[in-house]
Amino acid sequence: MHLLKKVPCTQVELSWDRELAGHGEARTRQLRGALAGAFADDALFHQHDEKTGKLLYRYPLVQYRWRAGRGLVVGWGEAAGRLLGLPWLDLELQLGDEFVMVGDAALTMRQESFGVSERLLPYRLVTPVMLFNMDNYRRYQGMDEAGQRVERDRLLVSNLLMALRGLDVTFPERLYATWTKIKTQTCHYKGQEFLGISGEFVGNAVIPDGLAVGHAVSHGFGWMKAV
Secondary structure, eight states: OOOEEEEEEEEEEEEEEOOOOOHHHHHHHHHHHHHHHTTTTTTGGGOTTTTTTOOOSSOOEEEEEETEEEEEEETTTHHHHHHHTTTOOOOOOETEEEEEEEEEEEEEEEEEEEEEEEEEEEEEESBBBBBHHHHHHHHTTSOHHHHHHHHHHHHHHHHHHHHHHHHOOOOOOOOEEEEEEEEEEEEEEETEEEEEEEEEEEEEEOTTTTTBBBBGGGTTTEEEEEE
């Protein structure tokens, strides 16, 4: 492996004062909204400019997930240190119609490696990735099966590169990635339906577990890990 960069990453796993049921997609959205409100003075938590209120078009350095009834908050780069200093314990949050308190917060910080591999490495999507917007999805629908396969790979590469650039990682050669298994499903984001892709792919990039790619990664989509 040719190491390109190490990027700090902090994960905060939040346990509640009582058990919470609910679908992961909805709970992730609720968690993001609750923490964006709790830490409203920090633009890293809500992707909006503090002065103008306008949406910031950048790779989200704070990402939210839901796993086995617990909330996960992941911070990359400058956000990694920020998460370590926040008052997580006994934090009161509203998740949907329920009010809960953080009973425990398990913090883990690592230096994650990004690099170039001489062989193709396998990865799996833990949550579906959203590669399509309205425009490119219309074009995709008009393609034959071979064209759709090429387009899925092209968008995968493009979104991997965008995530790397968002973390100031420069990939010095051609990044190669191709899907080996796919399953499509409908994902809901901001009241609209989008095509999500789950499955596995191989690529020549060394990517740490927990990186997220595609649209709406701060809402828990596109979370990947090595196989």
